[in-house]
Amino acid sequence: MENMPKKLLDFLRDQFPLGSRIMLTEMKADLQPLPPGSTGTLNHIDEAGQFHILWDNGISMALIPGADCFQVLPQELQTLKLYMPLTADFYETDEYGGLSDYASELGGEDLVQYTGCILNSLINERLPEEAERGIMHWYGESDTVDAKVHSVVFTAEIRDNRLWGVAECKIAGKLFHQELEDLKEYIAGQAADGWGEGFEQRPIRLDDGDLYVHLWNSENWSIQTEKERFAPKTADGLPALCFSILRTTGQLICIKRGDTGYYPSDWDTGNREENEKLADDINSNMGVSPIQRQAMEIGSMFGWDVPGADPANYKVHDSAPMEGPQLEKMEL
Template identity: 60%
Template structure:
């Protein structure tokens, strides 16, 4: 059994992540070889250095450097967005065109009307050396983050009624939790002390004055993925799924934790009374309590952050159902 140095394995896995495309040129001494020219998708590189491939013809067979001839094409980069809160200082001009020395602090809601100007300023701030890799040009380390993150740039994006600063990253393969943490740490430094510190010193001309935008601020600042930032926050103790019925028609429905609205159940009997009984039976089999069911009903229609969407607030759930005009049964 051949031994493969750990450093070589790490290099191969960084350069050729799962999802890379393999094109076979010639297979070695296999009794039933894959035809030359066949394409496949890399699943994993094992500790022996074997490239385990699912070939487009349906077969699964590994290839080895030195024993087989093949080329590897890394997967196309995917987009990763990391969101950070924006603030700005606005310095108004008076009727004579003079800029005030006292600024007004603007939050991300106020900045919604200035997204185009801020984005334009961010693009103009980029140095020629950053054309290919953006902020990763200055990363300065030869590690897995450097090899996986092909580029990163700061932009702005409107989302959830606010204007957010966004680090838009092109990533090959999938970042591990440790790699993601390292990337966040690096971009946080660029937002606060590096690139962002230079950017916030340059004025942006807007109607009525000058705007100085901060990618970083010291008050409750964080940089998070889209899932971390915007995924609905649900209360503890909610089941993944529960059943209910529509009071108007008696239709049997499913409610999924964190989802909006409901889904028709394929178990619907067409009979209102039987569906009510069936919903109770199915919930009992799933271990769903009445408080959990009502919390799921409220969350799916009124949002998962309202008090009634917490099964611990059983006493106020019925009030929210009635006040909101909700008609689940």
């Protein structure tokens, strides 16, 4: 197939950005067409003008404009929040009405009381050019991040008794891992040297002093999704997996760290005593202690953030495997 003229190709790529949602009306150019109504995501438009679609059924197949009939679906924007720690310098008003030469350093817990003032200042800092896309107005790249991320604005939110900086993103479609990492890197740059640098240089006037808020700092700073930041963390000291048996049936099972329930093992012998010995032998060969096994059993049943899922909470003489776990079966 011949290449399409560059001007027409540029026009198509401009009109149909990567990540566009496509619904098939009729596929005429393929010997094994997909059924009408099939939906997918535009992956790229090649030099011949073919629309390469990753269909929702997992198939990758191209459409040929003019031969195949399809329509572009309007995408609902989803909200993605990326959280970052806030810090601030507070210059207190002295007895003469001036400001102290020395600042008090404040963290997220200290800033909760100033939530309203900080939110207002973040909103007032936004420029007219940012009205539609926020800091994505300054992104400057024509890539899939630019196509999928409609807007990003800085705001703040109280979580776990702390005030956090938040990059609130409106997303069309789903970000792939590298796209999310690229977005985080861009926002981190804006928090440190771009938008955030200007914001931190303008004081927030309070009754008893001036507050300078930092979206970024050089120590213990990171930008994370809500799940990465606030989801319960799996206890340290646990192996990736271990083996156990069901006390009710004696079935040999595998428990995976972080998963709820268990996985039936293909090595099951059908005999309780043999399965118990096999579980002990496999765990021993993998370096899994009885304490770790017990913690894994607890975590798989009651959650990985409970005290029983942390092997540090066990004493050595409590290391015998737990009696009677009623584990919920998980299908592979």
